[in-house]
Amino acid sequence: MDDIVVGIDVGTTKTCTLVARVEQDDSLRIMGVGIEPSEGIRKGVIVDLTSASQSIARSIIQAEQTSGVKIVTALVSLAGAHVSSVNSRGVVTVSGQKVEEMDIERAMNAARGVAIPSNREIIHVIQRGFSLDGQDGIHQPVGMHGYRLEVEAHVITAATATAENLRQAVGATGVNVAQFVLNPLASAEVVLSDTERTMGAVVCDIGGGTTDLAIYVNGDVWHTMVLAVGGNHITQDIAAGLRLPINQAEEIKKLYGYAVQSEVGLDETFSIQPFGTESPIRLSRRDLSLIIEARVEEIFDLALQEIKRSGYDGLLPAGMILTGGTSLLPGIRQLASKVLGMPVRTAQPEKLLGLADKLNSPAYSTSVGLLSWAAALQSLPVASQKKGPKQPKGDGENWNTVKNLLKRLIP
Numbered sequence: 001m002d003d004i005v006v007g008i009d010v011g012t013t014k015t016c017t018l019v020a021r022v023e024q025d026d027s028l029r030i031m032g033v034g035i036e037p038s039e040g041i042r043k044g045v046i047v048d049l050t051s052a053s054q055s056i057a058r059s060i061i062q063a064e065q066t067s068g069v070k071i072v073t074a075l076v077s078l079a080g081a082h083v084s085s086v087n088s089r090g091v092v093t094v095s096g097q098k099v100e101e102m103d104i105e106r107a108m109n110a111a112r113g114v115a116i117p118s119n120r121e122i123i124h125v126i127q128r129g130f131s132l133d134g135q136d137g138i139h140q141p142v143g144m145h146g147y148r149l150e151v152e153a154h155v156i157t158a159a160t161a162t163a164e165n166l167r168q169a170v171g172a173t174g175v176n177v178a179q180f181v182l183n184p185l186a187s188a189e190v191v192l193s194d195t196e197r198t199m200g201a202v203v204c205d206i207g208g209g210t211t212d213l214a215i216y217v218n219g220d221v222w223h224t225m226v227l228a229v230g231g232n233h234i235t236q237d238i239a240a241g242l243r244l245p246i247n248q249a250e251e252i253k254k255l256y257g258y259a260v261q262s263e264v265g266l267d268e269t270f271s272i273q274p275f276g277t278e279s280p281i282r283l284s285r286r287d288l289s290l291i292i293e294a295r296v297e298e299i300f301d302l303a304l305q306e307i308k309r310s311g312y313d314g315l316l317p318a319g320m321i322l323t324g325g326t327s328l329l330p331g332i333r334q335l336a337s338k339v340l341g342m343p344v345r346t347a348q349p350e351k352l353l354g355l356a357d358k359l360n361s362p363a364y365s366t367s368v369g370l371l372s373w374a375a376a377l378q379s380l381p382v383a384s385q386k387k388g389p390k391q392p393k394g395d396g397e398n399w400n401t402v403k404n405l406l407k408r409l410i411p
Helices: 049-067 101-112 160-171 183-191 194-199 231-242 246-256 285-310 332-340 362-378 382-387 396-409
Strands: 004-010 014-022 028-037 073-078 084-093 120-132 135-138 148-159 176-182 201-206 211-217 220-227 269-272 281-284 320-323 344-346
Touching: 004 049, 004 160, 004 362, 014 049, 014 362, 028 049, 028 362, 049 160, 073 160, 073 183, 073 362, 084 101, 084 220, 101 120, 101 148, 120 160, 120 176, 120 220, 148 160, 148 220, 160 176, 176 183, 176 362, 183 201, 183 211, 183 220, 183 320, 183 362, 194 201, 201 285, 211 285, 220 285, 231 246, 231 285, 246 269, 246 285, 269 285, 281 285, 285 332, 320 332, 320 362, 332 344
Parallel strands: 004 073, 073 176, 201 320, 320 344
Antiparallel strands: 004 014, 014 028, 084 148, 120 135, 120 148, 201 211, 211 220, 269 281
8 A cells, every 4th residue: 555645625615535555657647536515615715614524525435436545744835825835944064074974964953943923834945055164056965075165045935824724624524634735836747847837937826715826936836826726706696797697607608608809700799698698698708808807817817917026027938837727718828928927837637547538638737736736745764854864875876866856845
């Protein structure tokens, strides 16, 4: 069972539990899939603990039945406007003549010591780079001579009460939360290429209730943010504008929605039955697109404001990698590129084996990304997951690979 990994993506619109086996070539073979509509969750936050726990339980049962595996522990996704981040620096004196792993650990602990309010908990501490005796831009200082080691870290926190509610909802199903993983960081594991990660890019995961951003520069996470707006807001706008029930508005969005009004033909129409009418009426698809375009443009305006506020807007030559269920909306990539003024591409999980038919969609990037995180953590010794790995003698290439992995994974 050591090669089995489990991820539970608890979203606003759906809960997806995946069970996979890690193959010898590190590929993922999907063994179990459990997808259920989410209940009791709004904008990524639990508002009804019982309903949320029941939808999570149904998803887990499905995954257990299809995989034949009893799920006892899993990585769980985390989102919501309660998530925030801050950059911190940790400074230590090198204990010997050369920098050792222990010195890095002490520096990371110093960075972790940033003042956090008592009602928040740390989810991730991600190293962004090292400075040794004032020399910046060092990626791996182990073995280097120096006296003063400084690490710059990105600290991601969440509201303790909100995280505890999610932990309790999952725990009520008998499953232990091994670790929370922020949505865009999980998605980035399967949609972001190494070149994009190094050159500078922003991952934008637009789900039902939230839009999650993660900025990568020089291979590391430099900024993260969760916006409390997503695809459900588009659906609500359609329902209000056309006077339709929410479920019918969602169906119309998927069937006829388009994010750029000017690209929709003047003669394109479809049939709806609004509240208070006895028979269906025909509606122009351009009118529907007008409603959708206004909300989508607002989402990317907010994303652009956040990117500019981070100060890294000039460091993103690779542009935006768009994922999440709402990225399936036709025309959204073109509108995003227009609003942001940068290259935009839509990405989804690829090269999956086994029961992967449903998962080849941007809607499941976070779900599959959780499996990639779990697989990476599982390949490390237990001690490494807490303190950092021991350096293999005479195997510098493997050591660098492990270190690069740890920069993204260890909380």
